[in-house]
Amino acid sequence: MAQFSSSTLKRNAIPALITFSAVIGSAWFYAQKAPKIYESSARMMLDDRSKSVSELGRALTKLPDNVPGGSSAIATQAELIKSERVLKRALETLLPPGQPDDPDRHLTVGELSRAIKVKILPATSLLDITYQSTDPKLVAQVLNAIANATVKEDSASIRREASTVREFLEKKVPAQQSKVLESESIESQYRQGTGIVSLDNQTQSLVVSLADVENQERLVVAQLREARTKGGLLQDVTGVNNPGAAYAANRVGQDDQLKILRTRIAEAEGKVIEVRSRLGDQH
Incomplete structure (x- = not known):
């Protein structure tokens, strides 16, 4: 075996x-x-503050974080890098018009879109772009062209936004100014119709009038207290609980005394006349 x-x-x-x-x-x-395959990568950082040229633009384009289906800025940037507009701009940079066509550099937008890979690094604002080719120089040039095309596209987007905001303001600001002027005209007519010259002066006059009324109120309250005090003293002197009855009794008493005084004066005048008549008879 x-x-x-x-x-x-x-x-x-x-x-x-x-x-x-x-x-x-x-x-x-x-x-x-x-053939040898060469691979290179480039990283781009997304700065969200530079995505808008104005506060108004940020306010108009920014969505709350809790909106369902809200877009992610870094995911949008990743799609922008692989968009036809950016890749076409990058290819124009690699082979400007007028230069002879190089077979090694002849790429279409579809081929370039399939060849590049864009990856979002977790928990960062970085995008990792990789590209493979048999030409090491072309690898570096393609990545640089894509990065430059992305920056130019962002700048163009900011300029378009600025133009849109300017057009918006040019239309809305005059309309708002017209509304303000119309409101001021209506207010002026109302003031003239009601006699209000100035709201500040009218307010100050109302404050002064209110102070005068409060002073008069305090004076009346003081006079009422004084009258009540005098009424109490009158009740103590006359012994009458009703102030009206006490006043009437006081007037009646005064009338009786006047009658007595008048009677006495009449008697005195009669005696004077009698004495004068006697003296006249004697002389």
């Missing part, structure tokens, strides 16, 4: 060695002849 295995191994060793050598040789030949 051992002799059979040894003879079988010796008989198959040469074909196996030939096959192994052929595989190794083919792999080496393919490695030597196959």
